[in-house]
Amino acid sequence: MSDLDDQKDEVTGTLRLSAPYSAGPFFLDELVARFAAAYPAADVELIYDDKKVDLLTSGIDAAIRSNTLLGPDTHAVAVGPELSMVIVASQDYLAAKGIPKEPRDILDHDAICYAFGVGGQHAPWGFIGPDGPFTMQPKPRLVANDMRSLLHYARHGLGLAYVYAEIAAPYVANDGLVSVLDKHLSSLPKYSLNYRSKRNMTRRLRAFVDMAKEGKIIH
Known part of the structure; x- marks a missing residue:
């Protein structure tokens, strides 16, 4: 078995995401589909909701938002397309x-x-x-x-x-x-993928963040 196969086997459990409705057709549905295909041992729960999410208490692993609202000990990376x-x-x-x-x-x-x-x-x-x-x-x-x-x-x-x-x-x-x-008219910033500190990050969240950073979304 290759090192890549070993890594895929280690990405397990349920990845829970929150995102606004608009993110789905723009890029997120494609990203989630790619993630699920790449890591068949991992499950995904994607809830579309525009409300601010408390990543500490909600049970959500990462929140995708079009405006970054960061809490303490929270990180964000830009994902998706420019928003014209x-x-x-x-x-x-x-x-x-x-x-x-x-x-x-x-x-x-x-x-x-x-x-x-x-x-x-x-x-x-x-x-x-x-x-x-x-x-x-x-x-x-x-x-x-x-x-x-x-x-x-x-x-x-x-x-x-x-x-x-x-x-x-x-x-x-x-x-x-x-x-x-x-x-x-000006363009809006890209969406942000918000998640808690890198400390104790699960393998499934790390894999999803890495894939989101690649930005290789097919329209």
Whole structure:
């Protein structure tokens, strides 16, 4: 038996992960599938949830998040793709309310915003200006924690929605949505894979972290 086979045999037990819904189609489903195929003696439990996770008490081995919220004795590594953003609206909405020309114009529009859980925290809208990246927080008319819902509301002419470009692309191409302020938008940081101290790290978590760092995700 080779050294690689020996290593695979040692990766056992259940790897428990927490992640936001958006991470699955972007990269995480492919990463988990690769991990499960590479380490057949290990099981995986993946729970999609946008809430902050206490890695000390939750029983979760690692949390994947689009915004890093680190607790004490916690590490994070960047994983997944760059997160390009887009602001979209229906043609009818823009005809009625006008097309925003500058980032500050969004403050005069109906905003369809993404919410992190039930705590009332809304995702800020990120832009690039002469002095670098900055964010704005428009007053939301509609709030949801699923970007598919945000796109649905935008398609019905209810306002501007700030969403991932990859998710919005089919709707912009085929379903009447229009993107605005493209040249002013900044990309978000990559997702982060958050886990507790390297001390006493299980072999399955170490194997998953190493695979995530490789970044070899097939789309």
